[in-house]
Amino acid sequence: MGRGRQRGRSQRKHFKESRENVWKRPKSDAPDNNAVADDKPTWEPFLTDNPNFEEYYKEQGIVKAEEWDLFMEILRKPLPAAFRVNSNSQFCDEIISILENDFVKSLQAEAIEGGELEAIKPLPWYPKNLAWHSNFSRKEIRKNKILERFHEFLKLENEVGNMTRQEAVSMVPPLFLDVHPDHFVLDMCAAPGSKTFQLLEIIHGASEPGTLPNGMVVANDVDFQRSNLLIHQTKRMCTANLIVTNHEGQQFPGCRLKGPSDDIPINQLSFDRVLCDVPCSGDGTLRKAPDIWRKWNSGMGNGLHSLQVILAMRGLSLLKVGGKMIYSTCSMNPVEDEAVVAEILRRCGDSVELVDVSDKLPELIRRPGLKTWKVRDKGGWFTSYKDVPQNRRGGVVVSMFPSGENLKDSTETTQENENGGVNGSDDGCKETDNSVVDAIPDEPVVEVSDLPLERCMRIVPHDQNTGAFFIAVLHKVSPLPDFQEKPNPRKHSSKKNADSTEKSPAEEAVVIADAEPVESPVEKVTEADANDEKDDSLEPEKQNTEGETITEEKKGGNTNQAAGKRKVPMQGKWKGFDPVVFLKDETLIDSIKEFYGIKDESFPLYGRLVTRNTDTSSVKRIYYVSKSVKEVLQLNFAVGQQLKIASVGLKMFERQSAKEGSSKPCSFRISSEGLPVILPYITKQVLYTPMADFKHLLEHKSIRFPDFVNPQLSQKATDLVLGCCVVILSDGEEAVKVDAKTIAISCWRGNNSLAVMITPADCQELLERLAEKTPKTEDGSVNGSNGDSGAMETA
Ligand SMILES: C[S@@+](CC[C@H](N)C(=O)[O-])C[C@H]1O[C@@H](n2cnc3c(N)ncnc32)[C@H](O)[C@@H]1O
Numbered sequence: 001m002g003r004g005r006q007r008g009r010s011q012r013k014h015f016k017e018s019r020e021n022v023w024k025r026p027k028s029d030a031p032d033n034n035a036v037a038d039d040k041p042t043w044e045p046f047l048t049d050n051p052n053f054e055e056y057y058k059e060q061g062i063v064k065a066e067e068w069d070l071f072m073e074i075l076r077k078p079l080p081a082a083f084r085v086n087s088n089s090q091f092c093d094e095i096i097s098i099l100e101n102d103f104v105k106s107l108q109a110e111a112i113e114g115g116e117l118e119a120i121k122p123l124p125w126y127p128k129n130l131a132w133h134s135n136f137s138r139k140e141i142r143k144n145k146i147l148e149r150f151h152e153f154l155k156l157e158n159e160v161g162n163m164t165r166q167e168a169v170s171m172v173p174p175l176f177l178d179v180h181p182d183h184f185v186l187d188m189c190a191a192p193g194s195k196t197f198q199l200l201e202i203i204h205g206a207s208e209p210g211t212l213p214n215g216m217v218v219a220n221d222v223d224f225q226r227s228n229l230l231i232h233q234t235k236r237m238c239t240a241n242l243i244v245t246n247h248e249g250q251q252f253p254g255c256r257l258k259g260p261s262d263d264i265p266i267n268q269l270s271f272d273r274v275l276c277d278v279p280c281s282g283d284g285t286l287r288k289a290p291d292i293w294r295k296w297n298s299g300m301g302n303g304l305h306s307l308q309v310i311l312a313m314r315g316l317s318l319l320k321v322g323g324k325m326i327y328s329t330c331s332m333n334p335v336e337d338e339a340v341v342a343e344i345l346r347r348c349g350d351s352v353e354l355v356d357v358s359d360k361l362p363e364l365i366r367r368p369g370l371k372t373w374k375v376r377d378k379g380g381w382f383t384s385y386k387d388v389p390q391n392r393r394g395g396v397v398v399s400m401f402p403s404g405e406n407l408k409d410s411t412e413t414t415q416e417n418e419n420g421g422v423n424g425s426d427d428g429c430k431e432t433d434n435s436v437v438d439a440i441p442d443e444p445v446v447e448v449s450d451l452p453l454e455r456c457m458r459i460v461p462h463d464q465n466t467g468a469f470f471i472a473v474l475h476k477v478s479p480l481p482d483f484q485e486k487p488n489p490r491k492h493s494s495k496k497n498a499d500s501t502e503k504s505p506a507e508e509a510v511v512i513a514d515a516e517p518v519e520s521p522v523e524k525v526t527e528a529d530a531n532d533e534k535d536d537s538l539e540p541e542k543q544n545t546e547g548e549t550i551t552e553e554k555k556g557g558n559t560n561q562a563a564g565k566r567k568v569p570m571q572g573k574w575k576g577f578d579p580v581v582f583l584k585d586e587t588l589i590d591s592i593k594e595f596y597g598i599k600d601e602s603f604p605l606y607g608r609l610v611t612r613n614t615d616t617s618s619v620k621r622i623y624y625v626s627k628s629v630k631e632v633l634q635l636n637f638a639v640g641q642q643l644k645i646a647s648v649g650l651k652m653f654e655r656q657s658a659k660e661g662s663s664k665p666c667s668f669r670i671s672s673e674g675l676p677v678i679l680p681y682i683t684k685q686v687l688y689t690p691m692a693d694f695k696h697l698l699e700h701k702s703i704r705f706p707d708f709v710n711p712q713l714s715q716k717a718t719d720l721v722l723g724c725c726v727v728i729l730s731d732g733e734e735a736v737k738v739d740a741k742t743i744a745i746s747c748w749r750g751n752n753s754l755a756v757m758i759t760p761a762d763c764q765e766l767l768e769r770l771a772e773k774t775p776k777t778e779d780g781s782v783n784g785s786n787g788d789s790g791a792m793e794t795a
Helices: 051-060 065-075 092-106 108-113 138-143 145-160 168-176 194-204 224-235 291-295 298-318 338-351 505-514 586-596 627-638 675-681 691-700 711-719 760-773
Strands: 024-026 043-045 080-085 120-122 131-137 163-165 184-187 216-220 242-245 271-277 319-329 352-354 375-377 380-382 435-437 446-448 457-459 469-476 609-611 621-624 645-648 650-655 668-670 686-689 702-704 723-729 744-749 753-756
Touching: 051 065, 080 092, 080 168, 092 108, 092 120, 092 145, 092 760, 108 131, 131 138, 131 168, 138 145, 145 163, 145 760, 168 194, 168 271, 168 319, 168 469, 184 194, 194 216, 194 224, 194 271, 216 627, 224 242, 224 645, 242 627, 271 298, 298 319, 298 338, 298 375, 319 338, 338 352, 338 469, 586 668, 627 645, 650 675, 668 723, 668 744, 675 723, 675 744, 686 691, 686 711, 691 702, 691 723, 691 744, 691 753, 691 760, 723 753
Parallel strands: 184 216, 184 271, 216 242, 271 319, 686 723
Antiparallel strands: 024 043, 080 131, 080 163, 120 131, 242 645, 319 469, 352 469, 375 380, 435 446, 457 469, 609 621, 621 650, 650 668, 702 753, 723 744, 744 753
């Protein structure tokens, strides 16, 4: 059975930031206030004008003068929807085939009606026809009756993890990162997680069923609520190779052990690949988030520049020598793009190169990075830092300019200004030979960078009917200058309080712009939801003699709980975060192994199971972690829990609820999320079921033992021990070898019946896939289901 699907998510909640009416706004927002006040909110299209925006980008020469009108025309049009098929899904080929053979044709008439030649088509630059562009906006797909079947298809496949709706240009950065399955990858600003999902797909790309890659992804985001979107997003992918953390990227801990340790294979946290997809003004997403038209001003980009520089610098310092990092934004603004890349190249000297990737993905139309640009603030335009009056130097910093130098006073010793930008070139950085055209004293100068910034890429909307994006590929060729390796001091914090949810206007715009899930039922997230082992009181952790923070597991009752008080969860020094605890309770682990017939040599459980509760007796969920994640967790314990972990591993076992009943030998059932990974190793509690009974089970959610179509199955089902079992679709009732195409579901063997333990969406999706596999009879009906529900008993 393949990965990339999750059957049985519980507690689905709806994402409150619904983006319905994205192209409408309340009339009260309109500058024309002549509208009569009315209790009823009235809606009108968003304004798609902003003179400041136009003036800014004309002046920057972002596109040639003759292209300007087309650039603006396309920017004002709603963004066509794009989506990706999950390459790890066991139904990947089937989904692509449905797109190619069904929807390409069936939607064409509607596309022609709208003046387009094609309704949907694969993005030519994305490998293996996995990514698709549609000529309909998201709103059209939602509202147009003729597109209803397509809409339902997208919704369902997105929900079960077979597809992801993602803006086309946002799919680009992971493709340039050159990730391999054994890489340790850091996604520094990861929420809501569409690129993390892509990175995980690549990491898992070559794995056989039941095997895990050697690599892993650490997905980090400072914003707790957005991290929960990310957790939800990546749950749709069956992965034990992910840690989600919640740090300011510029402070991301290096977890460096002071001395070598025989027990811990790695002695610091460093990465082969880093994705630094920074917070930005987001004007590349104007077509998707037209409210940015109203909010946009040049201060948004200026205000983020210094944070972007220090995020990128921290990314590079966490990168291994020989590793690669992508710096990307969904902004067109050179102050957030080329100026940041230029500054990090200056700071890193010869240790980092900007990679020329012009020969990669030739079908992707992009433009070279700019070599010259200007800086604007309320005071006007500046072509050089020397022209910036003293009273504007708080907001405009020298690193925003192409030379990165205060040309007039370049010999002066200058200091970091309050925004964290660096004045002058005496910050220990290599001097660059940026040229200055027309550098006559007191005359306006045009600075042109001599750094190879043309190697950066800018994707503009009118080249291929997309949003805009900026991407730079960096290669660390040697250690950074010493002083650049350390995390940035707190004064560079992006927020006063790292855990605060307060946002600058620009960050707010980002949140709106890239909160990808629109109508998908993404969980509404709260801190309590994320730490949803609410009943679990937690033991304070103890320090062992080597300074290791340890959490003790107790076999007895929970004394804190007895006291009737819920303590604030505590993960080492991190308040509000449940602890991460390696499960060491041998009795419990042995009972699981015995019940499902798992041999530890083939599928190690010891050392690979973690919980979020110090008290084993009240653990509700047990997570499985890959060897790579285990090693990072060990290192993290050894360095005093520097990582603030929001989520880790793959939910593998869940305590049976009272509703399900109890199974004496083992009180943990296999979670649908974890099933694909453990399936090849389960030798007990398995029922091999031919198509007719398998479909019957999915259709009716439960079968009473006498009602199996195949009478031998009645006996085999009765022979299972009361409790969780796994039903595998097979040709007969005999065991089959599990492979990537094996279809299996978690079930519950009750007193008199067998019941599925997967969500209705998962049931529906499986039934649709199976209908495609089932030969049709002459009258066109589908074979393999007896259509007779019989009397059912729920678990
Ligand atoms: C452009 S979005 C990232 C989009 C994401 N890479 C994706 O593809 O889904 C930028 C993210 O940076 C986060 N962020 C803002 N400041 C940050 C900081 N100092 N450290 C880490 N993340 C930060 C925001 O919460 C936001 O989720």
